[in-house]
Amino acid sequence: MKEIDIRPASEADFDAMWPIFQEILATGDKFPFEDGSREACHAYWFGPAAKTFVAVLNGGRLLAMYKLVQNQAGRGAHVASASYMVSPAAQGVGVGKLLGRHSLEQARRDGFLAMQFNYVVSTNVGAVVLWKKLGFEVAGTLPKAYRHQKLGYVDAYVMYRLLDDPNEWRQ
Amino acid sequence: MKEIDIRPASEADFDAMWPIFQEILATGDKFPFEDGSREACHAYWFGPAAKTFVAVLNGGRLLAMYKLVQNQAGRGAHVASASYMVSPAAQGVGVGKLLGRHSLEQARRDGFLAMQFNYVVSTNVGAVVLWKKLGFEVAGTLPKAYRHQKLGYVDAYVMYRLLDDPNEWRQ
Numbered sequence: 001m002k003e004i005d006i007r008p009a010s011e012a013d014f015d016a017m018w019p020i021f022q023e024i025l026a027t028g029d030k031f032p033f034e035d036g037s038r039e040a041c042h043a044y045w046f047g048p049a050a051k052t053f054v055a056v057l058n059g060g061r062l063l064a065m066y067k068l069v070q071n072q073a074g075r076g077a078h079v080a081s082a083s084y085m086v087s088p089a090a091q092g093v094g095v096g097k098l099l100g101r102h103s104l105e106q107a108r109r110d111g112f113l114a115m116q117f118n119y120v121v122s123t124n125v126g127a128v129v130l131w132k133k134l135g136f137e138v139a140g141t142l143p144k145a146y147r148h149q150k151l152g153y154v155d156a157y158v159m160y161r162l163l164d165d166p167n168e169w170r171q
Numbered sequence: 172m173k174e175i176d177i178r179p180a181s182e183a184d185f186d187a188m189w190p191i192f193q194e195i196l197a198t199g200d201k202f203p204f205e206d207g208s209r210e211a212c213h214a215y216w217f218g219p220a221a222k223t224f225v226a227v228l229n230g231g232r233l234l235a236m237y238k239l240v241q242n243q244a245g246r247g248a249h250v251a252s253a254s255y256m257v258s259p260a261a262q263g264v265g266v267g268k269l270l271g272r273h274s275l276e277q278a279r280r281d282g283f284l285a286m287q288f289n290y291v292v293s294t295n296v297g298a299v300v301l302w303k304k305l306g307f308e309v310a311g312t313l314p315k316a317y318r319h320q321k322l323g324y325v326d327a328y329v330m331y332r333l334l335d336d337p338n339e340w341r342q
Contacts, residue, residue: 028246031245031246032243032244032245032246032247032248033243033244033245033246034244034245034246035244035245071316072203072204072290072316073203073204073205073206074202074203074204074205074206074318075199075202075203075204075205075317075318075319075320076203076290076316076317076318076327077203077318078318078324079313079316113315113324114313114314114315114316116313116316118289119243119247138311139311139312139313139314139329140309140310140311140312140329140331141310141311142250142285142287142310142329142331143285143310143331143333144284144285144333145242145243145247145250145285145287145331146246146247147245147246147247147248147249148246149246153249153284156247158310158311158313158329160311160313160314160316162314162315
């Protein structure tokens, strides 16, 4: 029986995180930054302000990771943001949904009142559909804001949800 | 005759920028961060990625400043963002509009294809009206994303415009 556990990331996870980071960036269709180096990966996942979690299969293979951050300082510090990467080899089996729910629970537990994604590539349909399922709305469309590796300039979405009704993501 | 000149900021401007920064933050109705220290001010206006300009009256008094940045790295690096502060003593006389136009021209000259404001406080009506005049649209509304000093949680806007038609801000 397969079991997926989500737990805080540690330095020991880094060697398994880096190849996923590289694979995801190489697609050129989800994230803005293009530098897939070890240093860039480490700064991204273990930077000072990030709270990072990993999804692990049967206590072994690392499938995915996400990080939770404040989207703004001070007067905007009650809004969280998060970023997710699922290993291409583990896509399509619901890991993203597990991470999404976990991050919403975590954000709520940490006292955040809302969650905002600043930059969801509109052609990343899997992500857009998943976030809608978890109660997010497209708060705004940013015309041609993403230079997609294959499609050229495409729109990006700002997605947002308040965290006042957890039933919306728990079902 | 009064003349307002906009030019690149230098370290020599810093002593005049700091009090404006402090005054603006003290209002608690425009910016998220609340730390008005010299260090925070310097990091904000002279950080590595910022291109900062000041508006100066008759070659003397510093009235306002703005900075231009990339809104995202890599695949989002063609979208600029900017941030503006006008001295409370110089508000209502059109300095913001001068800065806004200057920043749009500068962004276009620097090769950006669009300009995005990530976090315009909805109750900052002066700013919202000005950006609309300069061709920006409210791309999205972020419910309760700003903790206003007097009003509590209020919405923030994401505002956006493509830079393909400069006539829209030059008139």
